[in-house]
Amino acid sequence: MKDWRASGFKIEQLEPLPEYKTTFWSAEELKARLDEAEQNGCKAGDGSSLLTLLDLRISRIPEGGDRPLVIDTICPTVTVMLDDLQKSMVRQLLTKHYPVVVVTETGNRDDYASRYLRRFGYENVYGLRFGMRGWIKANYPSRSLARGE
Amino acid sequence: MKSVLAPVVLWLVLLQTSPGEAFVRFDVVSTQELYELMEQRRSGHTDFLLLNTLDEIIYKSSSIPGSINIPWSEIDTRYIELGEDKERLIITYCIGHR
Numbered sequence: 001m002k003d004w005r006a007s008g009f010k011i012e013q014l015e016p017l018p019e020y021k022t023t024f025w026s027a028e029e030l031k032a033r034l035d036e037a038e039q040n041g042c043k044a045g046d047g048s049s050l051l052t053l054l055d056l057r058i059s060r061i062p063e064g065g066d067r068p069l070v071i072d073t074i075c076p077t078v079t080v081m082l083d084d085l086q087k088s089m090v091r092q093l094l095t096k097h098y099p100v101v102v103v104t105e106t107g108n109r110d111d112y113a114s115r116y117l118r119r120f121g122y123e124n125v126y127g128l129r130f131g132m133r134g135w136i137k138a139n140y141p142s143r144s145l146a147r148g149e
Numbered sequence: 150m151k152s153v154l155a156p157v158v159l160w161l162v163l164l165q166t167s168p169g170e171a172f173v174r175f176d177v178v179s180t181q182e183l184y185e186l187m188e189q190r191r192s193g194h195t196d197f198l199l200l201n202t203l204d205e206i207i208y209k210s211s212s213i214p215g216s217i218n219i220p221w222s223e224i225d226t227r228y229i230e231l232g233e234d235k236e237r238l239i240i241t242y243c244i245g246h247r
Contacts, residue, residue: 001203002245003180004213015209081222082204108244112207 017115024110024127027138030101034073042075048095053077054125055103056113057132058145069132071103072141079145082109085116100125107131178240186240187215197238198231213242 005011025033037050044050053071058079070077084090094100094117102110102125110127117125128135136142178186189195199216201208208218219227221243231239 001211001213001242004183004242005211007180007184009180009184010214011211012214013209013211017206017210081220082206083220086206109204109207112204112210115210116206 017112018118020115020118022111022114022125022127024107024129025101026129027135027140030071030128030135031138031140033099034071034075037075038073042073044098048098049076050098051075052093052095052098052100053103054094054100054113055079056082056109057103057105067144069136069142070145071132071135072143077103082113082116085113091117091120091122094122096122096124098124102127103135104128104131106133183213183240183242187213190215197240200231200239200241202241202243207244216242 033051040050042050053073053075055070055077057068058081070079078090078093080090100117100122102113104110107127107130110131114125114127130137183199186195186197187199190197199213201212201216201218202221202224203218204220205218208220212218217230219230231237
């Protein structure tokens, strides 16, 4: 798709996403913000989560397949597929008033999630630069996703 | 011009996340070759299925005209949408090199 677009060939937009430049946090910045949030149990005074991770990496893992590493934090992680954001019950798992950070493998799809959620009033959605690979490379706390999680 | 009659799945070379694997197992077509194939299909000189394997949200935001969408995570339940002719040429594409 990138090269098709760069070549100037026609693109079809059935449902264009809002024009918006997603802000990306580095792994270092996310780590610092998680540390700060965790000092308060990751809870705001109104009970909202101070920071929510939106992990879009988990697809159908075959029986016996490798369990992926996820960010180890007490802050909540919403684990869904990108297309699940089309369901209001999934979007309701996210907070609008505090940061939501999208976690993907390399950060390539974060922008789509951020711009899609913006359509529904979620304006505090950030991407993770270089995705989970960047987090792991920085040797920040990770854990294996438990079966059934 | 690569033959369009090969009954194999072709990966668009610049749109593979693991180009090394693609070259080992699949034939590839370039963006320009795909464009020319699309023109030939439009004029009825060839036939193939252009398959976008991205999430529906991404597909709907922008896609190559004339392609259909089956997210790769759903291919095992939606393969029927590819049609009954298993010899039909299928060209798949996604976002592109990272």
